[in-house]
Amino acid sequence: MFMHVFSYRFKCLLHDRETMFWTLLFSLVLATFFYFAFGNLTDRLESFNPIGVAVVDNRAYRNDARLRQVLASLSQPGKGQLLELAEVSEEQAKSLLDTGDVAGVVKVNEKIELVVRQSGIEESILKAILDEYVFMSRTVMRVLANNPAAVREITDRKSYTEQISFSNANPDTMLGFFYALMAMACMYSSFWGLRNTIDVQADLSARGARRSVAPTHKLTVVLADALAALSVSFAEVLILLVYMAFVLRIDFGNQVGYIVLTCLAGCVAGVSFGSLVGTFVRGSGSVKTAVLIGLNMTMSFLAGLMWAPIKDLVSRKVPPLSYVNPAALISDAFYSLYIFGSHPRFFINIGLLFMLSALMCTASFMKLRRTRYASV
Amino acid sequence: MLVDVRNLVKRYGDLLALDHFDLQVVEGEIVGLLGPNGSGKTTAINCILSLLQFDKGTIEVFGQPMRPDAHDIKRKIGLVPQNVAVFDELRVEENVDYFCGLYVRDRKSRRRLVEEAIDFVGLNEFRRFFPRKLSGGLLRRLNIACGIAHKPRLLILDEPTVGVDPQSRNRILEGIRELNRQGTTVVYTSHYMEEVEQLCTRIVIMDKGKTLATGTKEELKAMIDGGESVSVEINFLSPDDLAQIRRLPHVTRAYYTDHRLSVRYDGGEHNLLHLLDFLKARDISFNRVFSEQPTLNDVFLEITGRQLRD
Numbered sequence: 001m002f003m004h005v006f007s008y009r010f011k012c013l014l015h016d017r018e019t020m021f022w023t024l025l026f027s028l029v030l031a032t033f034f035y036f037a038f039g040n041l042t043d044r045l046e047s048f049n050p051i052g053v054a055v056v057d058n059r060a061y062r063n064d065a066r067l068r069q070v071l072a073s074l075s076q077p078g079k080g081q082l083l084e085l086a087e088v089s090e091e092q093a094k095s096l097l098d099t100g101d102v103a104g105v106v107k108v109n110e111k112i113e114l115v116v117r118q119s120g121i122e123e124s125i126l127k128a129i130l131d132e133y134v135f136m137s138r139t140v141m142r143v144l145a146n147n148p149a150a151v152r153e154i155t156d157r158k159s160y161t162e163q164i165s166f167s168n169a170n171p172d173t174m175l176g177f178f179y180a181l182m183a184m185a186c187m188y189s190s191f192w193g194l195r196n197t198i199d200v201q202a203d204l205s206a207r208g209a210r211r212s213v214a215p216t217h218k219l220t221v222v223l224a225d226a227l228a229a230l231s232v233s234f235a236e237v238l239i240l241l242v243y244m245a246f247v248l249r250i251d252f253g254n255q256v257g258y259i260v261l262t263c264l265a266g267c268v269a270g271v272s273f274g275s276l277v278g279t280f281v282r283g284s285g286s287v288k289t290a291v292l293i294g295l296n297m298t299m300s301f302l303a304g305l306m307w308a309p310i311k312d313l314v315s316r317k318v319p320p321l322s323y324v325n326p327a328a329l330i331s332d333a334f335y336s337l338y339i340f341g342s343h344p345r346f347f348i349n350i351g352l353l354f355m356l357s358a359l360m361c362t363a364s365f366m367k368l369r370r371t372r373y374a375s376v
Numbered sequence: 377m378l379v380d381v382r383n384l385v386k387r388y389g390d391l392l393a394l395d396h397f398d399l400q401v402v403e404g405e406i407v408g409l410l411g412p413n414g415s416g417k418t419t420a421i422n423c424i425l426s427l428l429q430f431d432k433g434t435i436e437v438f439g440q441p442m443r444p445d446a447h448d449i450k451r452k453i454g455l456v457p458q459n460v461a462v463f464d465e466l467r468v469e470e471n472v473d474y475f476c477g478l479y480v481r482d483r484k485s486r487r488r489l490v491e492e493a494i495d496f497v498g499l500n501e502f503r504r505f506f507p508r509k510l511s512g513g514l515l516r517r518l519n520i521a522c523g524i525a526h527k528p529r530l531l532i533l534d535e536p537t538v539g540v541d542p543q544s545r546n547r548i549l550e551g552i553r554e555l556n557r558q559g560t561t562v563v564y565t566s567h568y569m570e571e572v573e574q575l576c577t578r579i580v581i582m583d584k585g586k587t588l589a590t591g592t593k594e595e596l597k598a599m600i601d602g603g604e605s606v607s608v609e610i611n612f613l614s615p616d617d618l619a620q621i622r623r624l625p626h627v628t629r630a631y632y633t634d635h636r637l638s639v640r641y642d643g644g645e646h647n648l649l650h651l652l653d654f655l656k657a658r659d660i661s662f663n664r665v666f667s668e669q670p671t672l673n674d675v676f677l678e679i680t681g682r683q684l685r686d
Contacts, residue, residue: 004477015465202427206461213455214478215447372429376422
C-alpha cells in the first residue's frame with residue numbers, strides 16, 4: 001500500500017508543472033542569471049593592468065643603470081608586470097601624458113622627477129615605486145660608504161610573521177550567492193509539503209475527501225506523500241547543484257558531501273514546514289499558498305539571504321529566532337562550510353534542522369490525523 | 377439494513393443543516409435523495425461517510441457504527457463525489473488504478489478491476505488521456521470509474537450528472553442501473569427529479585435538512601390525491617377568473633404563472649372539458665392545452681408550497 005501511494009504520488013508531483021517551475025526551473029534560471037551577472041566580479045576586482053609610464057630618454061637616465069634595471073624588471077611581461085614602460089623623448093612623453101596613454105612621466109636630472117596629470121591609484125603607485133627606489137639607493141650608498149659588508153643584509157629581507165589560512169575553506173564572494181540560492185531552493189520544498197496537505201484533507205479538496213473515505217491508514221498516506229515530496233525536492237536541489245558545478249563550473253571545493261547533506265536536511269525541513277503551514281493555517285489552498293510565500297520570504301530575509309547584516313543582527317538581538325528559523329539554519333550550515341570549513345558548527349545546524357523537522361512533522365500529523373471535519 | 381441513520385443533527389453555527397434526519401437503506405435498493413440545492417443531501421452523505429462531525433444522532437453502515445477508522449466498512453463503500461476528484465497529473469487509467477489500489481492490494485486483481493471499470497464507463501479510447509483533455513461528460517465518467525472500480529457493495533453518488541450532456545447522462549444512469557442489477561446498493565443524490573424518478577426504486581424527499589417524505593415514486597404521487605393536472609397556455613387571466621376556476625368542481629389547486637394556468641384535481645371526470653367550457657364562456661383565449669400525471673415536483677410543491685427548482 002505504501003509503495004502504491006508513494007509511486008503514484010511521486011508521478012503526480014513530477015507532472016505538477018506549475019510547482020515544478022517555481023521549485024526547479026526558477027532556481028536554474030536564477031543560478032544562470034547570477035553566473036552572468038556576478039561571474040566576472042572577482043576577476044574584475046582582482047585583475048591588475050600594468051601602469052603606463054613614460055621615461056624621458058636623456059643622458060642622465062641612460063647613465064643611471066640601476067634605475068633602468070629596476071624599471072626594466074618591473075616592466076617584464078608576465079603575471080607580476082607592474083609597469084608598461086615607454087622610453088621616449090621629452091616631447092613624446094608629454095604627448096603621451098596629455099592623451100592619457102601613460103599615468104606619469106619620469107624624468108631623471110639631478111633628482112628623479114615624476115610628472116602626473118591627476119592624483120589617483122596609478123599615480124600613487126608610481127610615486128611609491130620611485131620613493132622606494134630613491135630611499136633604497138640612498139641607503140645602499142650610505143652603507144657602502146660606511147660598512148660595505150652590511151649591504152647583503154639590506155637586500156636580504158626576512159619576514160618574521162607567517163601567513164596561515166583561518167580554515168581549509170576557500171571563501172569566495174561568488175560562492176555566497178550560490179549557497180544562498182541553494183538555501184532558497186531547499187525552502188521551496190515547502191510548496192510540495194503544502195500540496196500534500198491539500199490533497200489529503202477532505203475539507204480542502206475533493207481528492208482529499210475521496211482519499212479520506214478509502215480504507216487506508218492516514219499515517220500511511222501522509223508518510224508516503226511526504227517521502228515522495230522529499231524525493232522530488234531533493235532531486236531538484238541535486239539537479240541545481242550539478243548544474244552549478246558542471247555547467248556553470250562553480251567550484252565547491254572538497255565540501256560536496258557536506259553540501260549534499262545540507263541540501264537533504266534543508267529539503268526535509270522545507271517539506272515539513274510546508275506541511276505545517278498546510279495543516280495549521282486556516283483558509284483555502286490559495287490563502288495557504290500566499291501565507292507560505294510570505295513566511296518563506298520573511299524567514300529568508302531574517303536568515304540574511306536578501307540582506308546579509310540582518311542575520312548577525314538577529315543572532316545578537318533575538319538568538320532563539322535563529323534556532324527555529326529553517327532558512328537561517330540552512331544558510332548558517334552553508335556559511336559554516338563556506339567561511340570556516342569547520343564541522344562542529346555545521347553539524348549543530350544540521351542536527352537542529354532535523355530536530356525542527358521532526359517537531360513540525362509530528363505537529364502536522366497530530367492535526368492531520370483528525371478524522372472528521374467541521375465542514376467539507 | 378445497509379445504512380441506518382437516525383435523528384441526525386448537524387449545525388454550521390446558527391444554520392441547522394440536518395434536522396433530525398433519518399435514512400434507512402436496504403440491500404439491493406437504489407435510494408434517491410431528492411431536494412433543492414442546500415437541502416442537506418451532501419451534508420447527510422458526508423456524515424454517513426464519517427467525513428463530517430455531527431451534533432447528534434446515530435449512523436450505522438453494514439450493521440456497524442460508522443467511524444472514521446472503520447476500514448472494514450469503508451472497504452465495501454464506493455464514493456462518487458459531487459466535485460470531480462481525480463489527479464490532473466495522472467492519466468485516465470492511472471487515476472482509476474490509484475483509487476482502486478487504495479482498496480485492493482493484489483496487483484493482478486486490480487488490473488482486471490481497472491479494465492472492467494474503464495470498459496464499464498466507456499473510456500477505453502481515452503485511457504491514455506490526462507483529465508484536462510476530457511470533456512465534462514467524460515470527466516464525470518472517470519469520476520465514476522474511480523468510485524466503482526473496487527466493486528463496492530454500497531455505492532454513494534453525490535449529484536454525479538451535474539453539468540453533463542444528455543448522452544453522457546443517459547450512459548451514467550444506465551451504468552448505475554447495471555451496477556444495481558449486479559448487486560450494488562446505490563444511494564443517489566440529485567436535484568433533478570426526472571433522474572431520480574427514472575432511476576430510483578425508493579425516493580427520500582429532503583428540504584431544509586429534514587426528511588419530508590419517503591416512498592416509491594408511485595407512493596409519493598399517491599400522497600397528493602392522485603388526481604390529474606391540467607395546464608393551459610393563456611395570454612391573460614384576471615385574478616377574478618382564477619378565483620372562479622378554483623371554485624370549479626374537484627379543483628384542489630390552481631395557479632397562474634408565466635402565461636400558464638395549472639390546475640390540479642382530486643378526482644372527477646371530464647375535468648379538462650369543464651375547464652375549457654369555462655374559458656370559452658368567459659371569452660378567454662388560450663393556446664396549447666396539456667393534461668399531465670402528477671410529478672415529484674408536484675409532490676414537493678404539495679408538501680413545501682415551493683417548486684423543487686425554486
